Amino acid sequence: MLTRRRFITIAAAAGALPLAGVRAAGAPTNDAVVWRGSAMGAEASIRIDHPDRALADRLVSRAVAEIDRLEGIFSLYRGDSTLSRLNGAGIVENPPFEFLELMGTSLALARRSGGAFDPTVQPLFRLYADHFGTGGADPDGPSDEAIAAALACVGHEGVVLDEASVRLARRGMAVTLNGIAQGYVTDRIAELLRREGLTSVLVDLGETRAIGRRGDGEPWRAALGNPPDKNGVLLDLPLGDERGAFPALATSAGLGTRFDPAGRHHHIFDPRTGRSAARHLAVAVAAPTAVLADGLSTALSVLSGVAGEALLSLYGPVRAFFVASDGRVSQSAFS
Numbered sequence: 001m002l003t004r005r006r007f008i009t010i011a012a013a014a015g016a017l018p019l020a021g022v023r024a025a026g027a028p029t030n031d032a033v034v035w036r037g038s039a040m041g042a043e044a045s046i047r048i049d050h051p052d053r054a055l056a057d058r059l060v061s062r063a064v065a066e067i068d069r070l071e072g073i074f075s076l077y078r079g080d081s082t083l084s085r086l087n088g089a090g091i092v093e094n095p096p097f098e099f100l101e102l103m104g105t106s107l108a109l110a111r112r113s114g115g116a117f118d119p120t121v122q123p124l125f126r127l128y129a130d131h132f133g134t135g136g137a138d139p140d141g142p143s144d145e146a147i148a149a150a151l152a153c154v155g156h157e158g159v160v161l162d163e164a165s166v167r168l169a170r171r172g173m174a175v176t177l178n179g180i181a182q183g184y185v186t187d188r189i190a191e192l193l194r195r196e197g198l199t200s201v202l203v204d205l206g207e208t209r210a211i212g213r214r215g216d217g218e219p220w221r222a223a224l225g226n227p228p229d230k231n232g233v234l235l236d237l238p239l240g241d242e243r244g245a246f247p248a249l250a251t252s253a254g255l256g257t258r259f260d261p262a263g264r265h266h267h268i269f270d271p272r273t274g275r276s277a278a279r280h281l282a283v284a285v286a287a288p289t290a291v292l293a294d295g296l297s298t299a300l301s302v303l304s305g306v307a308g309e310a311l312l313s314l315y316g317p318v319r320a321f322f323v324a325s326d327g328r329v330s331q332s333a334f335s
Contacts, residue, residue, distance in 0.1 A: 031049050031050055031051050031053070033047070033056035033057055033060055034047045034048075035064060037064070039067050039205040040071060040074070040206050041178070041206070042182060042206035044204060044205045044206065045203075046063055046201075048198060048200070049200035049201075050198060050200065059196055059198065063192060063193060066189060066192060067205065070188060071185075073095075073096050073099050074099070074102070074177050076178065082095050086168065086175060087122065087168075090167065090168045091167040093164060093165045095165070099166070100166070102177060102180065102184050102291075103119070103175075105295070106156075106177065106180055107161065109299060110156035111156070112311060113302075113303065114303075114307065115155075115271050116270070116271070116272075116299045116300075117180075118155070118271040119156060119177055119179070120154050120156055120168075120176075120271075121176060121269045121271050122175060123154055123173070123174055124154065124274055125267060127150045128141065128142065131259075132259040139262070141264075141265050141275070147275070151274045154173075154271055154274075155170075155173075155271075158173055159173075178267075179252070179268075180294050182290075183207040183289070183290035183292070183294025183295065185205050186203050186204070186208065186209045187290045190290070198211065199211065199212040200212045200215050202214075202220055207249070208222065208239065208250070208290065209248045209289075210239035210240045210245075211247070213240060213242075219238045219239070219245065220240050221236050222239050222249045223235070223236040224251070224321060224329075234323065234327065235329060237249075237319075246286035246287060246288065246293075247288055248286065248290040248292070249284060249287075249293055250284065250294040250296075251285075252268055252297040253282035253323075254266030254277065254301075264276065268298065277302045279304070280300075280323060281323045281324060283301045284297060284321040284323075285297040285318060285319070285320045286320075287318045287319075292315060296315060296318065300320055312332055315334070316334030317334060318333070318334055319332070319333045
């Protein structure tokens with residue numbers, strides 16, 4: 001199964017930083033309860049720093065149960081999920097509120113990005129997975145004709161959304177929310193824990209959301225690793241609710257989900273061409289919510305600099321970091 005590798009790590013300001021995965025800064029204190037597992041196809045963790053460990057344990061259990069419930073809505077790999085039922089039948093009636101909400105958010109971002117973010121690119125994913133899953137596959141990828149046929153089934157304007165249903169307008173269309181659902185679920189879990197009065201929380205479900213500070217009083221920090229250099233760190237920044245920090249951080253990079261050994265073909269598609277985006281090695285976005293950071297990092301992986309700046313200006317306050325193939329980092333910020 002294809003897996004996704006992230007290049008954010010939550011770590012101390014000094015010391016060695018692992019490239020893949022997210023971990024709490026420093027060693028957990030005696031008041032920390034940490035859960036590790038998987039969610040939405042990625043390694044996942046929840047850390048709660050609280051003196052009442054029994055309470056923290058109960059809330060972690062609630063959070064894990066909620067993750068499972070939301071995966072039952074958004075998963076591509078559960079045959080009975082709301083998303084799978086939509087893709088199978090072309091329509092889903094009376095879907096859960098969360099599905100309507102995230103579909104609405106996705107379609108709004110698709111419109112604002114000029115289609116650079118598009119939740120209907122699943123036919124392209126299927127095409128590339130099938131192509132490279134066959135022995136002796138052409139290393140240049142699917143033929144132009146096969147890509148054109150898949151693109152005929154792509155287009156966010158073909159998703160019809162109302163209060164009672166979601167419908168796909170054309171035969172062969174299929175939706176994936178993998179470019180935004182991890183952020184959405186991360187936000188839902190963080191807000192669940194905040195409503196319970198917790199003030200020191202780190203949620204990493206493929207994207208990251210921080211509440212307050214660590215239990216030892218130090219801020220959460222996010223470091224962006226250098227993909228070509230296993231020991232390198234490109235930058236770090238504070239996470240959380242305090243002035244000067246952002247609550248959420250997300251990355252998009254084709255390196256972790258590759259169809260071919262060379263990495264020329266990966267899961268971040270340009271919906272306009274049907275080919276994998278090659279503009280950046282990785283894109284990271286810091287934003288007020290994980291769902292926004294997640295969706296924007298996907299869109300910015302495809303857009304040119306000018307178009308990306310225009311999109312970011314619609315969603316401030318945000319910061320975006322662009323990693324070039326040589327490891328150089330540029331950034332854009334809007335308040």
